[in-house]
Amino acid sequence: MLFRYAPDRKAERPTEHLAQFRGDLHADDYAGSDRLCEEQIAAAACWAHVRRKLFDVHAATGSTTAREALDYIAGLFAVEQNARGRSPDERRCERQARPERC
Structure with a gap:
C-alpha cells in the first residue's frame, strides 16, 4: 500500500508517483490516473x-x-x-x- 500526497490535482502527479510501479492500482475515479492504466498497471475499480x-x-x-x-x-x-x-x-x-x- 502506498499513500502519496500532492497539494494539487494535476494529472502528472500520479504519473510521477507511480513511474516505477507495476501491478494493480485501486484508486477513486480521479481522471489523472486514467492514463496510467495501460500495460504496466491494471485498474482495480472501487x-x-x-x-x-x-x-x-x-x-x-x-x-x-x-x-x-x-x-x-x-x-x-x-x-x-x-x-x-x-x-x-x-x-x-x-x-x-x-x-x-x-
Whole structure:
C-alpha cells in the first residue's frame, strides 16, 4: 500500500508517483490516473463508487437492474465485513468460500 500526497490535482502527479510501479492500482475515479492504466498497471475499480452510481440510478428511476446490482454489492460488502481483521490468507479463504464471490 502506498499513500502519496500532492497539494494539487494535476494529472502528472500520479504519473510521477507511480513511474516505477507495476501491478494493480485501486484508486477513486480521479481522471489523472486514467492514463496510467495501460500495460504496466491494471485498474482495480472501487465497489463503493460503483454502488453510489447505481444507488443514484435506482433512486431516480426505480430500476430493478440497479436494485439487483445493489443487492449483489451488499453481499460482497458482507463478505468483506466478515473477513475484516484477518490475515491475507484467511481473507482470501473467506472470499473464495462464499457464494457471493465473483
